């Protein structure tokens with residue numbers, strides 16, 4: 001069986017790694033990894049391949065940045081000849097980025113079976129480009145690997161036949177569990193006793209410069225009690241430059257985007273993580289770390305129901321209230337969702353081998 005994995009953006013890399021590893025156990029499987037080049041900076045891409053031990057991608061399509069239409073179209077144009085040449089029996093796509101939907105579309109037209117890892121998640125908010133990517137990808141895929149039962153319900157509601165859906169658990173947590181000891185070895189001794197770890201990159205948060213400035217001011221207000229460590233995504237760095245905040249920014253530790261191990265190490269020590277990322281809502285749930293998500297909705301409701309995640313929306317008052325609560329040691333308890341046990345990729349490999 002010939003399998004091509006397609007990845008493109010930072011959150012894809014920790015999802016593909018355990019699946020590649022699990023499939024190596026099956027001698028009948030030949031696999032290759034195609035990187036679309038959606039992310040291309042060293043610390044947004046290469047460093048993850050190095051740390052996760054999956055080797056460099058076999059093919060890099062080097063599409064780079066662009067509008068959604070340009071990027072998606074460019075990936076399709078460059079991926080189609082790869083499929084025609086390599087004639088895979090199966091293509092696996094991951095998550096909800098533009099590379100995911102672009103590859104799924106190419107395969108659907110060429111009648112190549114596609115499997116979607118992290119299928120069925122829904123925010124029910126079509127203003128998010130990722131929600132459009134999720135909806136389209138799941139309709140095109142023949143095999144849907146879901147991380148939690150809510151995803152199965154979403155797919156069933158959309159009319160996906162049950163035989164296409166496989167509840168396998170969370171591959172991102174597979175990677176977290178495997179890498180945790182190495183991450184703990186990276187913990188720096190000079191970290192503040194308490195700190196907030198911040199990541200923000202969604203267009204809904206960072207493209208609105210006024211709202212972004214509001215959030216940064218709020219974080220700066222708390223930074224006396226709670227130092228703020230903020231690894232900044234390239235999109236966000238560009239937008240911060242437009243806020244005209246100077247004095248306030250001096251209170252925040254703005255860092256370059258961090259490698260996987262260093263970021264995981266910080267998550268294990270943070271008092272609170274403030275984020276708009278999907279994956280970080282899951283990682284904090286597993287780690288039992290308090291997480292404040294600066295979004296009105298989440299495609300990962302299980303992190304709110306069972307985990308430590310709280311949605312604070314676009315509401316500075318709510319953010320302040322929740323931060324004050326956490327500083328008073330009022331913590332949300334959590335449970336680890338079923339099948340978030342480090343073996344999701346093994347389940348995927350077993351299903352594929354059958």
Ligand code: UD1
Nearest residue numbers: 009010011038039040041044065066097098129130234235
């Ligand atoms: C993409 C995904 C988002 C995911 C995020 C993780 C889509 C629609 N969005 O958003 O779901 O959460 O990745 O980071 O696929 N840039 C660089 N260097 C890079 C990559 C990007 O400087 O290596 C800059 C470019 O200016 C680019 C901008 O970041 O225009 C945005 O990159 P893009 O891949 O379009 O979207 P993300 O915001 O990263």
